[in-house]
Amino acid sequence: MSLMSRDIEVGAEADVSGVALSQQNDPEAVSFELLLEGIKRRWGYDFTHYSRASLKRRLDQARRDAGYERYTELLDRLLHDDAFFDHFLKYMSITVTEMFRDPAFYRVVRERVVPILKTFPFVKIWHAGCATGEEVYSLAIILHEEGFLDRATIYATDFNKQSLDVAQRGVYPVAHLDQHAANYRSSGGTRPFSDYFSSAYGLAKIKNVLKERVTFSYHNLVTDGVFGEMNVIFCRNVLIYFDKTLQNRAFELFTNSLRHGGFLCLGTKETLNFSSVKRHYEQIEGRCKIFKKCGTGDV
Protein backbone atom coordinates (compact mmCIF):
# COMPACT_ATOMS: atom_id res chain seq x y z
CA MET A 1 0.00 0.00 0.00
CA SER A 2 1.37 3.35 -0.95
CA LEU A 3 0.96 4.73 2.56
CA MET A 4 3.37 2.14 3.90
CA SER A 5 6.14 2.56 1.35
CA ARG A 6 5.89 6.25 1.95
CA ASP A 7 6.26 5.78 5.72
CA ILE A 8 9.74 4.49 5.33
CA GLU A 9 10.66 7.21 2.91
CA VAL A 10 9.31 9.91 5.21
CA GLY A 11 10.99 8.34 8.19
CA ALA A 12 14.31 8.64 6.45
CA GLU A 13 14.08 12.32 5.64
CA ALA A 14 11.95 13.86 8.34
CA ASP A 15 14.47 14.61 11.04
CA VAL A 16 12.79 17.65 12.50
CA SER A 17 15.66 19.18 14.40
CA GLY A 18 17.75 18.67 11.27
CA VAL A 19 15.25 20.67 9.25
CA ALA A 20 15.42 23.59 11.65
CA LEU A 21 19.21 23.58 11.66
CA SER A 22 19.62 23.34 7.93
CA GLN A 23 17.24 26.23 7.45
CA GLN A 24 19.61 28.62 9.20
CA ASN A 25 22.44 28.18 6.76
CA ASP A 26 20.78 27.02 3.60
CA PRO A 27 21.62 29.33 0.70
CA GLU A 28 18.05 30.52 0.26
CA ALA A 29 17.64 31.51 3.90
CA VAL A 30 21.01 33.27 3.99
CA SER A 31 20.38 35.23 0.79
CA PHE A 32 16.93 36.20 2.02
CA GLU A 33 18.42 37.68 5.19
CA LEU A 34 21.11 39.46 3.18
CA LEU A 35 18.47 40.97 0.92
CA LEU A 36 16.54 42.42 3.87
CA GLU A 37 19.72 43.68 5.48
CA GLY A 38 20.87 45.29 2.23
CA ILE A 39 17.56 47.09 1.69
CA LYS A 40 17.68 48.35 5.24
CA ARG A 41 21.26 49.65 5.08
CA ARG A 42 21.02 51.11 1.59
CA TRP A 43 17.52 52.60 1.70
CA GLY A 44 16.47 52.83 5.34
CA TYR A 45 13.41 50.63 4.82
CA ASP A 46 13.44 47.93 7.46
CA PHE A 47 11.36 44.87 6.60
CA THR A 48 13.15 42.50 8.93
CA HIS A 49 10.22 42.42 11.36
CA TYR A 50 7.49 41.95 8.78
CA SER A 51 5.52 38.69 8.80
CA ARG A 52 7.77 36.37 6.84
CA ALA A 53 5.29 34.34 4.81
CA SER A 54 3.67 37.20 2.93
CA LEU A 55 6.93 39.17 2.78
CA LYS A 56 8.59 36.22 1.06
CA ARG A 57 5.70 35.93 -1.36
CA ARG A 58 6.06 39.57 -2.37
CA LEU A 59 9.85 39.41 -2.67
CA ASP A 60 9.51 36.27 -4.81
CA GLN A 61 7.07 38.09 -7.05
CA ALA A 62 9.43 41.07 -7.42
CA ARG A 63 12.37 38.76 -8.08
CA ARG A 64 10.53 36.71 -10.72
CA ASP A 65 9.06 39.77 -12.46
CA ALA A 66 12.56 41.24 -12.73
CA GLY A 67 13.75 37.97 -14.25
CA TYR A 68 16.06 36.84 -11.44
CA GLU A 69 16.64 33.37 -10.05
CA ARG A 70 18.19 34.46 -6.78
CA TYR A 71 17.63 37.00 -4.03
CA THR A 72 21.26 38.04 -4.26
CA GLU A 73 20.74 39.10 -7.89
CA LEU A 74 17.75 41.17 -6.83
CA LEU A 75 19.81 42.67 -4.02
CA ASP A 76 22.60 43.66 -6.40
CA ARG A 77 20.14 45.54 -8.62
CA LEU A 78 18.47 47.17 -5.61
CA LEU A 79 21.78 48.42 -4.26
CA HIS A 80 22.81 50.12 -7.48
CA ASP A 81 19.66 51.17 -9.32
CA ASP A 82 17.65 53.98 -7.67
CA ALA A 83 14.79 53.93 -10.14
CA PHE A 84 14.45 50.19 -9.73
CA PHE A 85 14.13 50.58 -5.98
CA ASP A 86 11.11 52.91 -6.40
CA HIS A 87 9.55 50.33 -8.67
CA PHE A 88 10.35 47.58 -6.17
CA LEU A 89 8.68 49.44 -3.30
CA LYS A 90 5.30 48.96 -4.96
CA TYR A 91 5.64 45.25 -4.32
CA MET A 92 6.29 45.88 -0.66
CA SER A 93 3.12 47.79 0.05
CA ILE A 94 -0.25 46.10 -0.07
CA THR A 95 -2.73 48.80 -0.96
CA VAL A 96 -5.92 46.75 -1.00
CA THR A 97 -8.63 48.83 0.69
CA GLU A 98 -12.30 49.87 0.41
CA MET A 99 -14.60 52.60 1.62
CA PHE A 100 -16.52 51.53 4.73
CA ARG A 101 -14.67 48.21 4.78
CA ASP A 102 -16.32 46.17 7.57
CA PRO A 103 -19.59 48.14 7.72
CA ALA A 104 -20.32 46.94 11.26
CA PHE A 105 -17.16 48.69 12.42
CA TYR A 106 -18.20 52.03 10.92
CA ARG A 107 -21.62 51.70 12.49
CA VAL A 108 -19.98 51.48 15.92
CA VAL A 109 -17.73 54.43 15.08
CA ARG A 110 -20.81 56.47 14.17
CA GLU A 111 -22.96 55.40 17.08
CA ARG A 112 -20.46 54.99 19.92
CA VAL A 113 -17.29 56.95 19.16
CA VAL A 114 -18.53 60.09 17.42
CA PRO A 115 -20.96 61.06 20.24
CA ILE A 116 -17.99 61.08 22.64
CA LEU A 117 -15.86 63.10 20.24
CA LYS A 118 -18.65 65.66 20.04
CA THR A 119 -18.09 66.53 23.70
CA PHE A 120 -14.77 68.10 22.66
CA PRO A 121 -14.52 71.51 21.01
CA PHE A 122 -11.89 70.16 18.66
CA VAL A 123 -10.41 66.73 17.88
CA LYS A 124 -7.34 65.29 16.19
CA ILE A 125 -7.50 61.97 14.33
CA TRP A 126 -4.67 59.90 12.88
CA HIS A 127 -5.06 57.25 10.16
CA ALA A 128 -1.82 55.26 10.14
CA GLY A 129 -1.35 53.15 7.00
CA CYS A 130 -4.14 54.94 5.13
CA ALA A 131 -3.18 53.45 1.73
CA THR A 132 -5.11 55.18 -1.06
CA GLY A 133 -7.40 57.08 1.32
CA GLU A 134 -10.74 55.27 1.06
CA GLU A 135 -10.88 54.69 4.79
CA VAL A 136 -10.01 58.32 5.52
CA TYR A 137 -12.83 59.66 3.36
CA SER A 138 -15.24 57.15 4.90
CA LEU A 139 -14.60 58.73 8.28
CA ALA A 140 -14.81 62.22 6.78
CA ILE A 141 -18.28 61.35 5.44
CA ILE A 142 -19.46 60.20 8.85
CA LEU A 143 -18.09 63.31 10.57
CA HIS A 144 -19.63 65.50 7.88
CA GLU A 145 -23.05 63.89 8.31
CA GLU A 146 -22.75 64.30 12.07
CA GLY A 147 -22.02 68.01 11.55
CA PHE A 148 -18.64 67.66 13.21
CA LEU A 149 -16.11 67.61 10.38
CA ASP A 150 -15.10 71.27 10.71
CA ARG A 151 -14.07 70.64 14.32
CA ALA A 152 -11.78 67.76 13.35
CA THR A 153 -8.28 67.61 11.89
CA ILE A 154 -7.44 64.33 10.20
CA TYR A 155 -3.80 63.32 9.70
CA ALA A 156 -3.46 60.45 7.25
CA THR A 157 -0.09 58.76 6.85
CA ASP A 158 1.51 55.91 4.94
CA PHE A 159 5.00 54.93 3.85
CA ASN A 160 3.93 54.43 0.24
CA LYS A 161 4.27 57.77 -1.54
CA GLN A 162 2.35 56.63 -4.59
CA SER A 163 -0.62 55.63 -2.45
CA LEU A 164 -0.46 58.99 -0.69
CA ASP A 165 -0.64 60.74 -4.08
CA VAL A 166 -3.76 58.79 -5.00
CA ALA A 167 -5.27 59.52 -1.59
CA GLN A 168 -4.50 63.21 -1.95
CA ARG A 169 -6.18 63.39 -5.34
CA GLY A 170 -9.22 61.49 -4.09
CA VAL A 171 -10.10 60.19 -7.54
CA TYR A 172 -11.37 56.63 -7.80
CA PRO A 173 -12.78 54.41 -10.56
CA VAL A 174 -16.55 54.83 -10.81
CA ALA A 175 -16.73 51.05 -11.09
CA HIS A 176 -15.82 50.76 -7.39
CA LEU A 177 -18.59 53.03 -6.21
CA ASP A 178 -21.33 50.38 -6.11
CA GLN A 179 -19.40 48.29 -3.62
CA HIS A 180 -18.53 51.37 -1.58
CA ALA A 181 -22.14 52.55 -1.62
CA ALA A 182 -23.37 49.13 -0.47
CA ASN A 183 -20.85 49.17 2.40
CA TYR A 184 -21.92 52.72 3.27
CA ARG A 185 -25.57 51.73 3.50
CA SER A 186 -24.93 48.65 5.61
CA SER A 187 -22.84 50.81 7.96
CA GLY A 188 -25.97 52.89 8.63
CA GLY A 189 -25.51 55.61 5.98
CA THR A 190 -28.78 56.95 4.64
CA ARG A 191 -27.93 59.73 2.20
CA PRO A 192 -27.46 59.34 -1.57
CA PHE A 193 -23.85 58.17 -1.67
CA SER A 194 -23.20 59.68 -5.10
CA ASP A 195 -23.63 63.16 -3.55
CA TYR A 196 -20.10 62.80 -2.17
CA PHE A 197 -18.49 62.54 -5.62
CA SER A 198 -18.40 64.38 -8.88
CA SER A 199 -18.17 61.83 -11.67
CA ALA A 200 -16.90 62.13 -15.20
CA TYR A 201 -15.20 59.84 -17.71
CA GLY A 202 -15.41 56.75 -15.52
CA LEU A 203 -13.77 58.50 -12.58
CA ALA A 204 -15.31 59.71 -9.34
CA LYS A 205 -13.69 62.59 -7.48
CA ILE A 206 -14.37 63.00 -3.79
CA LYS A 207 -16.00 66.39 -3.03
CA ASN A 208 -13.74 69.10 -1.69
CA VAL A 209 -15.74 69.58 1.49
CA LEU A 210 -14.55 66.09 2.57
CA LYS A 211 -10.90 66.90 1.86
CA GLU A 212 -10.52 70.25 3.57
CA ARG A 213 -9.82 68.87 7.05
CA VAL A 214 -7.45 66.11 5.86
CA THR A 215 -3.65 66.28 5.64
CA PHE A 216 -1.75 63.44 3.99
CA SER A 217 1.89 62.86 4.85
CA TYR A 218 4.69 60.31 4.86
CA HIS A 219 5.22 58.36 8.09
CA ASN A 220 6.93 55.00 8.49
CA LEU A 221 5.65 53.01 11.47
CA VAL A 222 8.92 51.10 11.72
CA THR A 223 11.27 54.05 11.98
CA ASP A 224 9.33 57.26 12.65
CA GLY A 225 8.18 58.64 15.98
CA VAL A 226 5.19 59.78 17.93
CA PHE A 227 2.35 61.75 16.37
CA GLY A 228 1.14 63.81 19.32
CA GLU A 229 -2.08 64.18 21.28
CA MET A 230 -4.57 62.30 19.13
CA ASN A 231 -8.18 61.69 20.15
CA VAL A 232 -8.52 58.75 17.78
CA ILE A 233 -6.03 56.58 15.94
CA PHE A 234 -7.06 54.26 13.13
CA CYS A 235 -4.58 51.59 12.11
CA ARG A 236 -6.45 48.88 10.30
CA ASN A 237 -5.05 45.88 8.44
CA VAL A 238 -1.50 47.12 8.71
CA LEU A 239 -0.33 45.34 11.87
CA ILE A 240 -1.14 41.88 10.45
CA TYR A 241 1.87 42.47 8.19
CA PHE A 242 4.18 42.90 11.21
CA ASP A 243 5.64 40.29 13.53
CA LYS A 244 4.96 40.51 17.27
CA THR A 245 8.02 42.60 18.02
CA LEU A 246 7.11 45.23 15.45
CA GLN A 247 3.45 45.11 16.45
CA ASN A 248 4.47 46.00 19.98
CA ARG A 249 6.61 48.87 18.76
CA ALA A 250 3.63 50.25 16.84
CA PHE A 251 1.31 49.76 19.82
CA GLU A 252 3.70 51.72 22.03
CA LEU A 253 3.91 54.45 19.42
CA PHE A 254 0.12 54.65 19.29
CA THR A 255 -0.24 54.62 23.05
CA ASN A 256 2.22 57.49 23.35
CA SER A 257 0.40 59.41 20.62
CA LEU A 258 -3.06 58.99 22.11
CA ARG A 259 -4.70 61.25 24.66
CA HIS A 260 -6.13 59.82 27.83
CA GLY A 261 -9.61 58.54 26.94
CA GLY A 262 -8.73 58.39 23.24
CA PHE A 263 -9.64 55.51 20.94
CA LEU A 264 -7.43 53.05 19.09
CA CYS A 265 -9.27 51.43 16.16
CA LEU A 266 -7.84 48.24 14.69
CA GLY A 267 -8.85 45.89 11.88
CA THR A 268 -11.53 43.26 12.51
CA LYS A 269 -8.96 40.48 12.94
CA GLU A 270 -6.42 42.50 14.92
CA THR A 271 -6.25 42.78 18.67
CA LEU A 272 -4.05 44.26 21.34
CA ASN A 273 -4.97 41.53 23.81
CA PHE A 274 -1.57 39.89 23.37
CA SER A 275 0.40 43.13 23.36
CA SER A 276 2.56 44.86 25.93
CA VAL A 277 0.11 47.81 26.14
CA LYS A 278 -3.09 45.85 26.82
CA ARG A 279 -3.39 47.08 30.40
CA HIS A 280 -3.78 50.67 29.17
CA TYR A 281 -6.98 49.92 27.27
CA GLU A 282 -10.48 48.57 27.44
CA GLN A 283 -12.44 47.33 24.44
CA ILE A 284 -15.64 49.34 24.04
CA GLU A 285 -17.73 46.72 22.26
CA GLY A 286 -17.69 42.94 21.83
CA ARG A 287 -16.88 42.41 18.16
CA CYS A 288 -15.36 45.63 16.87
CA LYS A 289 -11.72 46.22 17.68
CA ILE A 290 -12.10 49.68 19.20
CA PHE A 291 -10.06 50.20 22.36
CA LYS A 292 -10.29 53.13 24.76
CA LYS A 293 -7.12 54.31 26.45
CA CYS A 294 -7.69 54.28 30.19
CA GLY A 295 -4.27 54.21 31.79
CA THR A 296 -2.73 57.60 32.42
CA GLY A 297 0.94 57.38 31.68
CA ASP A 298 2.91 56.74 28.54
CA VAL A 299 4.76 53.51 27.96
Added chain:
Amino acid sequence: MFEAVAIGVSAGGLRALRSVLGPLPESFRLPIAIVQHIEANSDDYLAEYLGSLSSIRVKEAEDKEAMEGGTAYLAPAGYHLLVEPDRTFSLSVDDKVNYCRPSIDLLFESAADAFGATLVGIVLTGANGDGSKGLRHIKGRGGYAIVQDPATAEAPYMPRTAAAGVAADRIVPLEEIPKLLVQLAQVTRQ
Protein backbone atom coordinates in the same frame (compact mmCIF):
# COMPACT_ATOMS: atom_id res chain seq x y z
CA MET B 1 6.83 11.86 11.22
CA PHE B 2 4.13 14.31 10.22
CA GLU B 3 3.66 17.55 12.08
CA ALA B 4 0.72 19.35 10.48
CA VAL B 5 -2.21 19.06 8.09
CA ALA B 6 -3.43 21.70 5.63
CA ILE B 7 -6.87 21.35 4.04
CA GLY B 8 -8.37 23.30 1.13
CA VAL B 9 -12.07 23.10 0.37
CA SER B 10 -14.68 25.12 -1.46
CA ALA B 11 -18.21 24.34 -2.73
CA GLY B 12 -19.67 21.50 -0.68
CA GLY B 13 -17.25 22.23 2.13
CA LEU B 14 -19.65 22.14 5.02
CA ARG B 15 -20.49 18.48 4.56
CA ALA B 16 -16.94 17.56 3.60
CA LEU B 17 -15.39 19.21 6.66
CA ARG B 18 -17.97 17.57 8.88
CA SER B 19 -17.01 14.18 7.45
CA VAL B 20 -13.28 14.82 7.90
CA LEU B 21 -13.18 16.51 11.31
CA GLY B 22 -16.18 14.79 12.93
CA PRO B 23 -14.66 11.29 13.25
CA LEU B 24 -11.17 12.41 14.36
CA PRO B 25 -10.48 11.21 17.90
CA GLU B 26 -9.85 13.64 20.74
CA SER B 27 -6.31 12.28 20.92
CA PHE B 28 -5.49 13.43 17.36
CA ARG B 29 -2.20 15.21 17.85
CA LEU B 30 -1.58 17.27 14.70
CA PRO B 31 -2.66 20.86 14.08
CA ILE B 32 -4.95 21.28 11.05
CA ALA B 33 -5.09 24.53 9.05
CA ILE B 34 -8.13 24.93 6.82
CA VAL B 35 -9.10 27.29 4.04
CA GLN B 36 -12.79 27.05 3.21
CA HIS B 37 -13.89 29.56 0.59
CA ILE B 38 -16.51 31.74 2.19
CA GLU B 39 -18.26 35.12 1.78
CA ALA B 40 -16.15 38.08 2.91
CA ASN B 41 -18.43 39.31 5.66
CA SER B 42 -19.35 35.95 7.19
CA ASP B 43 -18.94 35.52 10.94
CA ASP B 44 -17.22 32.63 12.69
CA TYR B 45 -20.33 30.44 12.75
CA LEU B 46 -18.63 27.72 10.72
CA ALA B 47 -15.95 27.19 13.36
CA GLU B 48 -18.55 27.02 16.09
CA TYR B 49 -20.69 24.62 14.14
CA LEU B 50 -17.83 22.27 13.25
CA GLY B 51 -16.50 22.48 16.79
CA SER B 52 -19.87 21.39 18.16
CA LEU B 53 -19.65 18.10 16.28
CA SER B 54 -15.96 17.33 16.57
CA SER B 55 -13.90 15.91 19.41
CA ILE B 56 -10.92 18.05 18.51
CA ARG B 57 -10.93 21.80 19.07
CA VAL B 58 -12.09 23.92 16.11
CA LYS B 59 -11.55 27.67 16.00
CA GLU B 60 -10.95 30.59 13.69
CA ALA B 61 -7.22 31.24 13.29
CA GLU B 62 -5.97 34.48 14.84
CA ASP B 63 -3.09 36.61 13.64
CA LYS B 64 0.25 35.49 15.22
CA GLU B 65 -1.42 32.58 17.01
CA ALA B 66 0.83 29.55 17.53
CA MET B 67 -0.37 26.31 15.91
CA GLU B 68 -1.26 23.77 18.56
CA GLY B 69 -1.75 20.05 18.15
CA GLY B 70 -5.26 18.64 18.20
CA THR B 71 -6.75 21.88 16.93
CA ALA B 72 -8.34 22.73 13.59
CA TYR B 73 -7.94 26.36 12.53
CA LEU B 74 -10.19 27.98 9.93
CA ALA B 75 -9.15 30.99 7.85
CA PRO B 76 -11.33 33.98 8.78
CA ALA B 77 -13.64 35.27 6.05
CA GLY B 78 -12.01 37.90 3.85
CA TYR B 79 -8.41 37.18 4.98
CA HIS B 80 -5.66 35.00 3.57
CA LEU B 81 -4.27 32.56 6.12
CA LEU B 82 -0.51 31.97 6.05
CA VAL B 83 1.85 29.87 8.14
CA GLU B 84 5.04 31.58 9.30
CA PRO B 85 8.40 29.79 9.52
CA ASP B 86 8.02 29.78 13.32
CA ARG B 87 4.70 27.96 12.91
CA THR B 88 2.45 30.76 13.95
CA PHE B 89 -0.33 32.06 11.71
CA SER B 90 -0.41 35.38 9.88
CA LEU B 91 -3.42 36.94 8.21
CA SER B 92 -3.27 39.17 5.16
CA VAL B 93 -5.58 41.21 2.96
CA ASP B 94 -3.37 40.91 -0.11
CA ASP B 95 -5.15 40.77 -3.45
CA LYS B 96 -7.35 37.79 -4.13
CA VAL B 97 -5.58 34.76 -5.57
CA ASN B 98 -7.62 32.64 -8.02
CA TYR B 99 -10.45 35.11 -7.25
CA CYS B 100 -10.34 33.93 -3.66
CA ARG B 101 -9.46 35.40 -0.28
CA PRO B 102 -8.73 33.24 1.64
CA SER B 103 -6.81 31.30 -1.00
CA ILE B 104 -5.88 27.65 -0.62
CA ASP B 105 -2.69 28.09 -2.66
CA LEU B 106 -1.39 30.71 -0.24
CA LEU B 107 -2.01 28.54 2.80
CA PHE B 108 -0.47 25.48 1.15
CA GLU B 109 2.63 27.29 -0.11
CA SER B 110 3.41 28.97 3.18
CA ALA B 111 2.68 25.83 5.19
CA ALA B 112 4.93 23.79 2.88
CA ASP B 113 7.73 26.31 3.41
CA ALA B 114 7.26 26.07 7.17
CA PHE B 115 6.81 22.30 7.52
CA GLY B 116 8.58 20.81 4.49
CA ALA B 117 8.30 17.03 4.34
CA THR B 118 6.29 16.90 7.55
CA LEU B 119 3.17 18.48 6.06
CA VAL B 120 0.08 16.62 4.84
CA GLY B 121 -1.94 18.58 2.24
CA ILE B 122 -5.52 17.69 1.34
CA VAL B 123 -7.72 19.02 -1.46
CA LEU B 124 -11.43 18.37 -0.97
CA THR B 125 -14.60 19.22 -2.91
CA GLY B 126 -14.82 22.50 -4.81
CA ALA B 127 -15.74 24.17 -8.08
CA ASN B 128 -12.59 26.13 -8.86
CA GLY B 129 -8.89 25.54 -9.44
CA ASP B 130 -7.52 26.99 -6.19
CA GLY B 131 -5.23 24.60 -4.33
CA SER B 132 -3.61 22.78 -7.27
CA LYS B 133 -0.53 24.94 -7.34
CA GLY B 134 -0.25 24.77 -3.58
CA LEU B 135 -0.52 20.99 -3.53
CA ARG B 136 2.28 20.77 -6.10
CA HIS B 137 4.37 23.00 -3.84
CA ILE B 138 3.69 20.71 -0.88
CA LYS B 139 4.87 17.72 -2.93
CA GLY B 140 7.84 19.71 -4.13
CA ARG B 141 8.93 20.20 -0.52
CA GLY B 142 8.58 16.48 0.15
CA GLY B 143 5.18 16.62 1.84
CA TYR B 144 2.31 14.16 1.55
CA ALA B 145 -0.56 14.95 -0.86
CA ILE B 146 -4.10 13.62 -0.49
CA VAL B 147 -6.94 14.36 -2.89
CA GLN B 148 -10.56 13.52 -2.25
CA ASP B 149 -11.78 11.04 -4.87
CA PRO B 150 -13.68 13.38 -7.22
CA ALA B 151 -16.42 10.75 -7.56
CA THR B 152 -17.25 11.31 -3.87
CA ALA B 153 -17.12 15.13 -4.09
CA GLU B 154 -20.18 17.36 -4.17
CA ALA B 155 -18.19 19.54 -6.61
CA PRO B 156 -15.57 17.39 -8.40
CA TYR B 157 -13.72 20.14 -10.30
CA MET B 158 -11.26 21.17 -7.60
CA PRO B 159 -10.09 17.67 -6.58
CA ARG B 160 -9.97 16.61 -10.23
CA THR B 161 -7.80 19.61 -11.13
CA ALA B 162 -5.54 18.98 -8.15
CA ALA B 163 -5.15 15.30 -9.02
CA ALA B 164 -4.31 16.17 -12.61
CA GLY B 165 -1.62 18.62 -11.52
CA VAL B 166 0.36 16.45 -9.14
CA ALA B 167 1.09 12.80 -8.41
CA ALA B 168 -0.92 12.60 -5.22
CA ASP B 169 0.14 10.06 -2.62
CA ARG B 170 -3.47 9.03 -2.13
CA ILE B 171 -6.76 9.68 -3.88
CA VAL B 172 -9.40 8.49 -1.45
CA PRO B 173 -13.15 8.64 -0.84
CA LEU B 174 -14.15 11.34 1.61
CA GLU B 175 -15.17 8.88 4.33
CA GLU B 176 -11.70 7.31 4.43
CA ILE B 177 -9.82 10.54 5.03
CA PRO B 178 -10.15 10.64 8.84
CA LYS B 179 -8.83 7.09 9.15
CA LEU B 180 -5.93 7.92 6.86
CA LEU B 181 -5.11 11.04 8.90
CA VAL B 182 -5.08 9.03 12.12
CA GLN B 183 -2.68 6.54 10.50
CA LEU B 184 -0.42 9.31 9.23
CA ALA B 185 -0.40 10.99 12.63
CA GLN B 186 0.91 7.75 14.12
CA VAL B 187 3.75 7.39 11.65
CA THR B 188 7.00 7.66 13.55
CA ARG B 189 10.59 7.82 12.47
CA GLN B 190 11.97 4.45 11.34
